[in-house]
Amino acid sequence: MSAFPATRMRRLRQADWSRRLVRENTLTVDDLVWAVVVSDSADPVEPVAAMPGVDRLGLTALADAARRAEALGIPAMAIFPHIDPAKKDEEGKEAFNAGGLVPSAIKTIKDAAPNIGVICDVALDPFTTHGHDGVLKDGVILNDETVTRLIRQALIQAEAGCDIIAPSDMMDGRIGAIRDALEDNGFTNTMILSYAAKYASGFYGPYREAIGSGAVLQGDKKTYQMDPANTEEALREVGLDLDEGADMVMVKPGLPYLDIVRRVSETFGVPTLAFQVSGEYAMIEAAAANGWIDGDRVMMESLMAFKRAGAAGILTYFAPRAAEVLNG
Numbered sequence: 508m509s510a511f512p513a514t515r516m517r518r519l520r521q522a523d524w525s526r527r528l529v530r531e532n533t534l535t536v537d538d539l540v541w542a543v544v545v546s547d548s549a550d551p552v553e554p555v556a557a558m559p560g561v562d563r564l565g566l567t568a569l570a571d572a573a574r575r576a577e578a579l580g581i582p583a584m585a586i587f588p589h590i591d592p593a594k595k596d597e598e599g600k601e602a603f604n605a606g607g608l609v610p611s612a613i614k615t616i617k618d619a620a621p622n623i624g625v626i627c628d629v630a631l632d633p634f635t636t637h638g639h640d641g642v643l644k645d646g647v648i649l650n651d652e653t654v655t656r657l658i659r660q661a662l663i664q665a666e667a668g669c670d671i672i673a674p675s676d677m678m679d680g681r682i683g684a685i686r687d688a689l690e691d692n693g694f695t696n697t698m699i700l701s702y703a704a705k706y707a708s709g710f711y712g713p714y715r716e717a718i719g720s721g722a723v724l725q726g727d728k729k730t731y732q733m734d735p736a737n738t739e740e741a742l743r744e745v746g747l748d749l750d751e752g753a754d755m756v757m758v759k760p761g762l763p764y765l766d767i768v769r770r771v772s773e774t775f776g777v778p779t780l781a782f783q784v785s786g787e788y789a790m791i792e793a794a795a796a797n798g799w800i801d802g803d804r805v806m807m808e809s810l811m812a813f814k815r816a817g818a819a820g821i822l823t824y825f826a827p828r829a830a831e832v833l834n835g
């Protein structure tokens with residue numbers, strides 16, 4: 508490389524056309540997965556206070572959202588349920604109701620927009636009275652007992668037409684167990700997106716309000732979600748989930764963990780998704796609402812940052828807004 512003045516880095520930056528010509532990464536609508544909150548009581552929508560601009564959607568509003576996603580070219584939607592608290596119990600049995608909110612939401616999206624991919628969380632927290640992702644006994648989350656239940660939950664989702672099963676619970680061995688159950692039951696084409704590197708994070712706060720598990724959560728999730736201080740452990744988690752049959756992996760939260768997105772995508776060369784979680788959304792929206800940052804600009808910059816770090820796609824509550832900006 509030659510030195511200044513033969514090299515002037517600013518030459519290539521001088522015009523919009525030359526900046527576009529040498530741009531290294533692109534963000535397109537194809538990179539976006541719309542994270543949506545569905546509710547069995549919203550009619551048609553209920554705002555989520557901690558996430559301005561995000562509503563819990565009733566099924567009619569969800570059908571409209573699916574048609575909107577299709578029109579915008581968004582490839583897939585990830586659904587997160589808020590259920591009537593009266594339907595919650597210690598074990599989260601509502602997760603196994605084939606006529607429950609999640610199976611209905613899957614069918615609603617498929618009817619409204621058959622070409623949209625549907626992604627469902629596998630974890631018990633929206634359904635348990637204690638707000639944990641698994642079976643709680645004497646203050647301990649039981650691993651193997653939880654996995655047995657996650658298999659049932661995943662099969663009910665696959666049966667209802669879910670395309671991508673996304674276990675977000677962080678139990679050990681659940682990817683292999685779910686993959687075997689899918690194969691044994693004829694769901695050989697159902698994909699698994701493992702929340703492989705999921706950290707015990709404060710950035711999930713607004714989500715817990717959105718699905719109504721925050722007020723009830725007892726303790727924290729540090730015995731199953733990862734320590735924010737660790738990197739090597741994330742690589743082990745991803746390696747195990749791929750060996751067990753995951754088709755894609757996810758890193759979560761997103762922006763504070765871009766180093767993990769980079770390491771995972773480079774080390775394994777598999778589709779690596781990132782989740783721009785509720786707290787990241789809330790931070791951008793809160794600052795924008797105060798006029799402290801330009802919300803749309805920071806939204807687009809943050810999404811591009813995921814691409815630069817090596818993400819194949821991004822789960823985000825911003826998906827329709829970002830798609831509108833991208834579609835001009």
Ligand code: PBG
Binds near residue numbers: 631640710783
């Ligand atoms: C639960 C789950 C969480 C999120 C997705 N699935 C929260 C948690 O683990 O407590 C977070 C999503 C977000 O914050 O946007 N299994």
